[in-house]
Structures are given as structure tokens and as C-alpha cells.
Amino acid sequence: MTKAAEAARAAVEREDGGTLRRYYHQMLLLRRFEERVSEMYVKAKIGGYCHLNLGEEASIVGLMDALTPDDYIFTNYREHGYILARGVEPGPIMAELFGKETGVSGGRGGSMHLFDAKAHFMGGYAIVGGQVPLAVGAAYALKYQGKPGVVVAQMGDATTNIGAFYESLNLAKLWKLPILFFIVNNGYGMGTSVEHGSSEPNLSKKGGAFRIHGERIDGTNVLAVRDAVRRLRQKAEEEGEPAILDVTSFRFRGHSVIDADRYRDADAVRRGRETFDPVRKFAAILRDTGIVEDAFLKETAELVDRMVQDAIDFANNSPEPKFEDMYTHMYATPVPNTPDAQDAIRAVKINRGE
Amino acid sequence: MPIITYRQALNNTLGEELARDENVLLMGEEIGLFQGSYRITEGLLETFGPRRVVDTPIAEEGFVGLAIGAAMLGLRPVVEIMTINFVLVAIDQVVNHASKIHYMFGGQVRVPLVIRTPSGGTGQLGATHSQSFENWFAYCPGLKVVAPATPYDAKGLLRAAIRDDDPVIFIESLALYDTKGEVPDNDDYVVPIGLAEVKRPGTDVTVISYSRMTAVALQVAQRLEQEGISVEVVDLRSLRPLDRPTIIRSVKKTNRAVVIAEDWYSYGMTAEIAATIQEEAFDDLDAPVQRVAGLEVPLPYAKDLSAISKPSANSLIHAIRTVLEGKR
Numbered sequence: 001m002t003k004a005a006e007a008a009r010a011a012v013e014r015e016d017g018g019t020l021r022r023y024y025h026q027m028l029l030l031r032r033f034e035e036r037v038s039e040m041y042v043k044a045k046i047g048g049y050c051h052l053n054l055g056e057e058a059s060i061v062g063l064m065d066a067l068t069p070d071d072y073i074f075t076n077y078r079e080h081g082y083i084l085a086r087g088v089e090p091g092p093i094m095a096e097l098f099g100k101e102t103g104v105s106g107g108r109g110g111s112m113h114l115f116d117a118k119a120h121f122m123g124g125y126a127i128v129g130g131q132v133p134l135a136v137g138a139a140y141a142l143k144y145q146g147k148p149g150v151v152v153a154q155m156g157d158a159t160t161n162i163g164a165f166y167e168s169l170n171l172a173k174l175w176k177l178p179i180l181f182f183i184v185n186n187g188y189g190m191g192t193s194v195e196h197g198s199s200e201p202n203l204s205k206k207g208g209a210f211r212i213h214g215e216r217i218d219g220t221n222v223l224a225v226r227d228a229v230r231r232l233r234q235k236a237e238e239e240g241e242p243a244i245l246d247v248t249s250f251r252f253r254g255h256s257v258i259d260a261d262r263y264r265d266a267d268a269v270r271r272g273r274e275t276f277d278p279v280r281k282f283a284a285i286l287r288d289t290g291i292v293e294d295a296f297l298k299e300t301a302e303l304v305d306r307m308v309q310d311a312i313d314f315a316n317n318s319p320e321p322k323f324e325d326m327y328t329h330m331y332a333t334p335v336p337n338t339p340d341a342q343d344a345i346r347a348v349k350i351n352r353g354e
Numbered sequence: 355m356p357i358i359t360y361r362q363a364l365n366n367t368l369g370e371e372l373a374r375d376e377n378v379l380l381m382g383e384e385i386g387l388f389q390g391s392y393r394i395t396e397g398l399l400e401t402f403g404p405r406r407v408v409d410t411p412i413a414e415e416g417f418v419g420l421a422i423g424a425a426m427l428g429l430r431p432v433v434e435i436m437t438i439n440f441v442l443v444a445i446d447q448v449v450n451h452a453s454k455i456h457y458m459f460g461g462q463v464r465v466p467l468v469i470r471t472p473s474g475g476t477g478q479l480g481a482t483h484s485q486s487f488e489n490w491f492a493y494c495p496g497l498k499v500v501a502p503a504t505p506y507d508a509k510g511l512l513r514a515a516i517r518d519d520d521p522v523i524f525i526e527s528l529a530l531y532d533t534k535g536e537v538p539d540n541d542d543y544v545v546p547i548g549l550a551e552v553k554r555p556g557t558d559v560t561v562i563s564y565s566r567m568t569a570v571a572l573q574v575a576q577r578l579e580q581e582g583i584s585v586e587v588v589d590l591r592s593l594r595p596l597d598r599p600t601i602i603r604s605v606k607k608t609n610r611a612v613v614i615a616e617d618w619y620s621y622g623m624t625a626e627i628a629a630t631i632q633e634e635a636f637d638d639l640d641a642p643v644q645r646v647a648g649l650e651v652p653l654p655y656a657k658d659l660s661a662i663s664k665p666s667a668n669s670l671i672h673a674i675r676t677v678l679e680g681k682r
Contacts, residue, residue, distance in 0.1 A: 105460040106460025115462055116462070117462040123463075125451070133415065133417075133423065134426065136420050137419060138423045144424070145427075164419065164447075328461070329456055329460060332519035333519040335546065336546065336548040336595065337592075337598065338595045
């Protein structure tokens with residue numbers, strides 16, 4: 001056993017069994033949710049682009065368990081797992097992917113634009129880097145209003161090559177904002193590897209010019225992620241000290257569901273999935289340490305499968321958004337000379353040749 | 355009624371709104387210690403302190419995005435962008451984020467943000483500092499775009515913009531900052547977003563304009579009155595939403611229309627207005643709609659070249675005479 005594996009095992013043995021079982025349940029829920037989403041995509045129940053969190057379950061569950069209800073989360077477009085782990089019901093999340101009225105964004109957002117105000121889940125954003133200044137702004141508002149909590153700006157590794165990231169780092173440190181930059185480093189930005197895209201492949205160092213502390217964390221180890229987030233979160237909240245977390249994991253599949261992943265060596269991908277599978281690793285360690293038995297793993301799998309099936313049924317049985325609501329939510333403050341439900345209905349008739 | 359400048363109207367309104375609502379704050383480059391590049395925020399840092407009047411580094415994308423995120427949590431940031439040309443480095447945040455967040459997330463969150471910025475050119479500022487991009491923003495559903503022409507409207511629309519829960523692009527003009535007009539004291543009026551105004555009634559021809567070009571149109575109308583030509587001036591005030599009914603009402607009355615804007619001719623603001631008129635008042639037109647806009651060049655620096663690149667009172671008069679040809 002490697003030193004890291006020994007340390008991981010020791011950490012598990014120190015942890016409360018109930019907590020560990022909860023983490024396993026959540027990680028498996030994320031896994032099965034995404035596997036079924038992939039299936040639904042192939043069945044054309046889900047449209048557009050669809051990016052899965054497969055292989056990232058430990059980093060997501062670890063992050064979310066370290067946060068408090070006061071905290072806010074802004075993510076990129078690969079965010080199904082984050083909103084699930086934040087505690088939002090799987091049904092409305094699946095319904096959003098299906099483009100239904102009951103979806104978390106009312107069917108207006110889709111896979112890349114999930115949102116839940118009550119959960120402080122402030123959205124998935126599909127322009128690389130776009131969410132980062134927004135998250136800094138949320139942290140600014142917390143500080144301005146003297147409220148507790150921190151903000152997490154989740155992003156992919158390739159986001160660290162865009163300008164908005166650096167402007168955000170500068171403002172966060174300059175104004176001492178309670179924010180964590182959580183980089184999901186799965187080694188690839190679409191088909192471009194970290195080494196091909198970043199002159200500094202150690203992403204934890206990319207805050208150096210801004211005097212922002214950074215750490216690389218094993219994103220396949222749920223406890224390591226949780227503990228690092230807890231520690232850095234506290235510094236961010238109490239001292240206004242932002243931090244970068246370079247959280248490594250292995251991307252199980254192509255960039256999105258439709259990406260055949262031809263640019264990666266197939267053997268290496270197979271090996272990577274075996275070596276870095278956080279769910280399987282976690283199940284093995286729980287069993288080896290005697291914390292759970294096979295019966296628990298089996299029951300959890302059945303429970304999770306049912307939850308995901310219920311979510312699919314909910315999405316299937318939900319209505320589409322109504323045509324006359326086309327312009328609903330266009331503006332929060334109504335103003336004259338904007339189109340209304342009548343205009344929407346007229347457009348529908350013309351468009352459909354009725 | 356007191357007569358004040360457009361600049362004073364803006365400055366007073368910012369101060370009043372800061373005093374009225376703790377969640378209002380100003381952000382931008384050089385707005386505090388420096389007192390504002392065009393002195394719109396003069397004295398406000400002294401009165402309200404650095405928490406409410408925030409000097410930012412030169413990082414438009416960063417601080418515009420920050421303001422949007424802060425607005426999502428309930429602050430009401432009023433961001434100054436030194437000139438509209440610099441909004442381009444923040445355009446992803448404005449177009450892909452501010453304009454979509456309320457709708458795309460099913461109405462769960464609001465973005466009560468104002469971006470104030472002067473558009474257009476004056477005084478040989480050259481190709482990169484003289485552009486008009488309000489049509490870029492007016493193109494985007496989800497944004498509101500206003501462009502007041504007078505101190506009265508500047509005050510009323512800025513109030514409306516700050517109190518509005520949607521992102522508002524507030525277009526100013528360097529050439530208007532020193533213009534004067536009547537603005538009531540101790541009157542909490544707002545000018546509603548989305549409504550145009552007939553600034554001067556007339557019977558022979560309608561001129562449709564906004565911002566500085568409304569000032570030009572009013573001067574021209576006065577001049578032509580001496581020749582017996584009666585010009586009606588429709589000041590758009592809001593570019594999105596666009597008050598099409600007011601435009602159409604006026605054109606149906608005068609049967610002739612000239613549209614003037616400072617931006618480039620092709621694909622510009624004047625094209626949208628002209629298209630609206632032909633769609634909704636074609637049978638009422640006695641002559642083709644005339645458009646007056648900027649010459650399609652990167653604005654040259656040389657004084658005379660620069661001056662003729664932008665529409666003038668004379669170019670408007672030329673268009674009015676063209677549209678009136680054959681009228682008795």
C-alpha cells in the first residue's frame with residue numbers, strides 16, 4: 001500500500017461511520033444520476049450540450065459537505081453533481097435537463113444553466129470564465145452587507161488561462177473577499193491537455209502574482225477535499241483570505257456526452273478509470289476497514305437507482321413550459337413597449353403555420 | 355425651476371440615490387479620488403466614503419462581472435465605464451451574463467445594475483474613443499438601454515434606472531455634460547423607461563433622435579421654423595424597449611420622417627427606426643424615410659476629417675429638405 005493510500009485509510013478509520021455512509025450514498029447518487037443522464041441524452045430526452053461529472057464525485061461531495069447554508073456556489077456548465085450534492089431534489093434537476101416547466105430553471109436554462117436560489121446555488125454558466133467575476137461579486141456583497149459565509153467559484157482547469165480569472169484573482173485579494181477558487185483539474189479542457197494549454201501546469205501556483213495561497217488536492221479523496229475546503233473556507237470567511245484549490249481528478253469520458261474522446265489514448269483512459277474511480281475506491285476502503293458490509297453497498301445502490309428513476313419519471317411526467325410564458329421573466333421590473341403573452345401566442349401560430 | 359447642467363443633474367441624482375438606499379454603491383475607474391474622468395461623481399467620495407464610492411483597478415471585465423454578481427445578492431451597483439469604447443472588454447459580462455441571468459434562471463434572481471457610460475465623439479478623440487455602441491446593447495433582450503438628451507431626462511431616467519431591478523445601460527454624451535436645462539428641486543420624479551417623448555410638436559416632418567442628436571434636432575427645428583418649416587422632434591429616450599407607438603403616431607401625423615443618430619449608417623440605430631416606420635406607417639408616408647448617421651470610417655483624428663465624419667445640424671437640414679421636396 002502506498003503512503004497516500006495508508007493515510008487515506010487512516011483518515012477513514014478516524015471518521016464517523018454515519019458520515020462516511022452519507023458520503024458514499026451521495027457519491028453513488030451523482031454517479032448513477034450522470035449515467036442515467038447519458039442514457040436519456042442518447043434517447044433524445046435531453047438536448048443541447050450535456051457535460052457529466054463522472055469521476056468527480058469525491059471532489060463534489062467533499063466540497064459541498066464543507067460548506068454551510070450561508071455559502072454561495074457559482075459553477076461552470078458541468079454542474080449537475082454540484083446542485084445535487086447541495087441538496088436540491090433530483091426530480092427538478094432532471095426536469096430541467098428535459099426542458100420542463102418544473103425544472104430548477106423553469107425549463108429556460110437546460111443542462112448548463114441550473115439554478116436554485118434557496119440553496120444558494122447561483123447557477124451554472126456556459127461561457128468559460130464568466131462565472132468567476134460573478135462569484136467575486138457575490139463575495140463582495142457578503143462583505144459589504146456584513147453577512148456570514150463564503151462564495152465558491154468552481155471552474156475547470158482551462159479556465160485558468162482566460163483573462164477574467166486573473167482580473168478576479170486581483171480583485172478578490174485586493175479587496176480581501178471571502179472566496180474560494182475551486183479548480184476541477186481533470187487534465188483536459190475539451191481536447192487540450194493542461195500541459196498544452198497552461199505555461200504553468202501546476203494550477204495551484206497560478207495565484208502567485210496576486211499573493212493568493214494555492215493547494216493541490218487529490219480530488220478522488222472525499223475526506224481530503226472536505227478537510228482542505230473546511231480549512232481554507234474558514235480563512236476566507238474570517239480573514240478575507242481567498243485561496244485556490246487545484247483539485248485533481250480523472251475525466252471518465254469525453255468532454256461532453258457527444259464527444260467520442262478520440263484524442264486520448266484508449267488504454268490510458270481505461271487505466272485512469274480503474275485507478276482514479278472515486279466511488280469504487282471509496283467503496284473498497286469502506287469495506288476493507290469494516291465500516292460497511294456488502295449488504296449496505298447493495299441497499300445503497302438500490303436506493304439510489306430508485307431515486308434516479310423517480311427523477312426521470314418526474315421529468316417525463318412534467319409539462320413543457322407554456323408558449324404564452326415565452327416572455328415571462330424577461331424583465332423583473334415591467335416596463336412599457338415589451339412583448340407579452342398575446343405576442344407570444346401570435347408568434348406560435350405563425351411559426352407553426354396555423 | 356432651477357437651471358442646471360446635465361452633469362449636475364447626474365451628480366445630484368447619484369448623491370440622492372446613495373443617500374436614499376444603503377444598497378446603492380458606485381464603482382468605476384477614477385470615480386473617487388480623481389473625482390471622475392468627466393467629474394460626474396465629483397464630491398461623492400467625500401460625502402459617502404470609500405465603501406459606497408469605489409475606485410476600481412482598470413479591469414472592466416472583472417469589475418463589471420463583480421457588479422453583476424453583487425447585484426444578484428441584492429446590492430444595486432451603479433458602474434461608471436469611462437467611455438462606451440471600454441465596455442467592449444466587458445461585453446461578455448454584459449451580453450452573456452447581465453442580460454440573461456434573470457430569464458435563463460427562470461426568474462429566480464434579479465440583476466439591479468446600472469452601467470453609465472458616455473457614447474459618441476467629441477474633440478478629436480480619434481478612432482478608438484469616439485464610437486457609438488448603444489445599438490449593440492439595444493440589440494440584446496434582457497437589457498434596458500436609455501439615452502437621455504436633457505438634464506431633466508438625465509435625472510429622471512437615472513433615478514428610474516437605479517430603482518429598476520434589471521440591468522440598465524445608461525448612455526451619456528461628452529458633448530451634453532455642459533448643456534443646461536430646467537430640473538425641478540425637491541421633486542422625486544422619474545422618467546419611465548420605455549417611453550419616448552415628443553420634445554417639440556410640429557406638422558411638416560418628424561425627426562427621430564436620442565441623446566446629443568436630440569439637442570441638434572431641437573436647434574435645427576428652431577432654425578427651420580423661421581423658414582416656415584414645422585419640425586416635430588421625437589426623442590426616443592429609451593432604445594430598449596423602443597417606444598414604437600410614439601414614433602408611428604408622429605409619422606402618421608406629419609407623413610414624413612428623418613432619423614438621425616451618431617453611430618455608423620449600416621446596421622445602426624437609424625436602420626431599426628426606418629424599418630419600424632415602413633412596417634407600421636408605409637401608407638402614411640409621402641416620401642421615403644431619410645437617415646442621417648456617421649460616415650463609415652474609423653473616426654480620423656485630423657480636425658476637419660473628424661468633424662465631417664459625424665452628423666451635423668447641416669446634414670440634418672439637408673435630409674429634412676430632401677424629405678420635404680415636392681411638398682407645398
